[in-house]
Amino acid sequence: MKTLKIYQADAFTDKLFGGNPAAVCPLDEWIPVPLMQKIAAENNLAETAFFVETTNGFDLRWFTPEFEIDLCGHATLATAHILFTQLGYAHPIIHFHTQKAGTLTVTKNDNLYTLDFPSRPVETTTIPSEIIAALGGKIPKETYRSRDYFLVYDSEEDVASMSPDFNALSKIDAVGIIVTAKGRDCDFVSRFFAPGxxxxxxxxxxxxxxxxIPYWADKLNKTELHAFQISARRGELRCELKGDRVLMSGQAITYLKGEIFV
Incomplete structure (x- = not known):
């Protein structure tokens, strides 16, 4: 039987039980992918991050309860937070090397972590009628897609009031559905549904x-943006568009640390 360390942190928040929880598992060496997937399913959080130290940073992978994901912001922030606060990492910047998103960095400035990620501009598409029905029938004013469907609505109230049919959305051929609108007290708000x-x-x-970030930077003609993801747990992000990169800054708080036996 192998013993692994495990941590859990709430990301993009300074309040416990806010933001997005992620599990973080430091590894001395990689364990089999099926085992990482089983651990992620057992944790039953949006993502579980696994990392291994290298000569110039850390190799990093993320798993949802169903599959390995290509890119994850909150679990990267949570991993950096655990390295800085629990594992004695002493440098101001961390380099994370990933298989599908290249090298990602996280910089610490007091209690604020800044993630440097690739920008992913969206492309215009036609929205399947099944998605409209699953979101309650309200038609977005603009529809796009990259990895996820990206739907723009008239108001923050449109986004906040959605009560999706998750069973119907689980059948959509996409990782997730982003819904967004201009914010009342910030630049933009969003929600993200990924039952599949x-x-x-x-x-x-x-x-x-x-x-x-690239969408709203273009629409609002500004490169520095303030955003809220208006889920029940709510998260706050300070954002910046820098060419083909996006910067996302937020806080995190540790919830637990322990051991798992596999």
Whole structure:
């Protein structure tokens, strides 16, 4: 039997039980992928992050309860938070090497963590009628897609009031559905639904902001943006578009640490 360390942190928040929880598992060496997937399913959180130290940073992978994901912001922030606060990492910047998203960095400035991620501009598409029906029938004013469907609505109230049919959305051929609108007290708001990945509603989604930031930077003609993801747990992000990269800044708080036996 192998013993592994495990931590859990709430990301993009300074309040316990806010933001988005992620599990973080430091490894001395990689364990089999099926075992990582089983651990993620057992944790039953939006993502579980696994990392292994290398000579120039850390190799990092993320798993939903259903599959390995190509990019995850909140679990990257949570991993950095655990390295800085629990595991004695002493440098101001962490380099995470990933298989599908290249090298990602996280910089610490007091209690604020800044993620440097790839920008993912969206492309215009036609929205399947099944998605409209699953979102209650309200038609978005603009529809796009990259990895996820990206739907723009008239108001924050449109986004906040949605009560999706998650069973219907689970059959959609996409990782998730981003819904967004201009914010009342911030630049923009969003929500993210991914029942096909085992997550009905993701509380705060860094990867979605790789789409949201370039879109809203263009619409609002500004490169620095303030955003809220208005899930029940709610998360806050300070965002910046820098060419083909996006910066997302937020806080995190540790919830637990322990051991698992596999």
């Amino acid at each position: 990945a085992g997550i009905n509603e993701d509380p705060v989604t860094g990867s979605a902001h790789c789409n949201l």
